[in-house]
């Protein structure tokens with residue numbers, strides 16, 4: 098075997114990849130990651146990868162890895178000319194808004210998000226007319242056009258903090274579009290839905306389908322188990338777990354605690370990454386795959402890097418981009 102390929106296999110193994118589920122043998126993965134990492138240098142490109150991406154993407158080729166908030170912050174500091182975004186469309190679009198002068202590519206342009214699909218800019222305009230003076234806090238899982246109509250963007254990592262700040266100045270806040278996250282936050286902040294916090298009928302098709310009875314069963318089977326759910330889950334799930342938060346919060350909590358076992362009720366990539374980062378901790382599976390996140394593959398990344406094709410490049414009109422950027426920057430300011 099070629100020396101560079103043998104070394105790449107060792108690198109991937111030491112990164113924890115050999116113990117993880119992947120549908121490809123390590124040699125095949127190594128051939129692709131070797132080629133991609135070489136091309137990244139030649140094409141002055143970096144790879145941003147969300148934690149729900151396949152493990153071979155995260156540990157094999159990712160330069161910036163994290164939750165939606167971290168990736169938005171990282172995007173500001175990127176020096177390379179080209180960003181290949183391994184995530185879904187709204188994440189790549191956010192990176193483009195923050196880097197209008199750079200080229201941002203999404204290896205599969207059909208990688209969408211059910212939350213993002215649930216609301217249009219015209220819906221927000223109508224809501225603003227119905228509730229004049231109330232600020233719009235918009236979840237980052239949304240299109241650039243909707244971001245342009247909102248006052249501040251939030252992510253799972255900072256929604257609570259930003260809502261608290263908004264409620265210091267306003268009696269009513271419009272929180273869109275995730276109805277479950279909105280209801281979970283309304284309960285935590287003791288706000289009346291429909292009166293003090295206005296919600297929308299959006300949801301994540303991955304997080305809304307967990308079964309709370311299974312969580313209760315597993316907790317009985319494994320005493321000491323800490324169950325953690327993403328804040329996009331419905332309230333019956335949140336009531337059955339010990340911890341609610343975004344993927345970044347979950348990772349920090351696992352790092353800081355020493356539970357007998359952890360159950361991560363979220364997209365499967367998160368559990369894979371946690372196992373890779375904390376090989377001595379125990380994880381009990383309860384996850385679902387996001388088809389959009391998983392539509393990104395090493396082959397598609399390689400093809401994108403070779404061609405840098407216009408059809409996979411993210412484009413945002415200047416006016417929309419400017420307005421959306423203000424709302425994202427407001428998030429950076431309020432999240433601190």
Ligand code: 13P
Pocket residue numbers: 148163164165166238252253254301327329342343344345
């Ligand atoms: P995080 O920001 O918590 O990583 O969530 C993003 C997402 O898409 C959750 O489904």
Ligand code: SF4
Pocket residue numbers: 185209210211212238301302303304329364387388389390
């Ligand atoms: Fe969207 Fe849900 Fe997939 Fe996250 S997991 S990208 S919210 S569909």
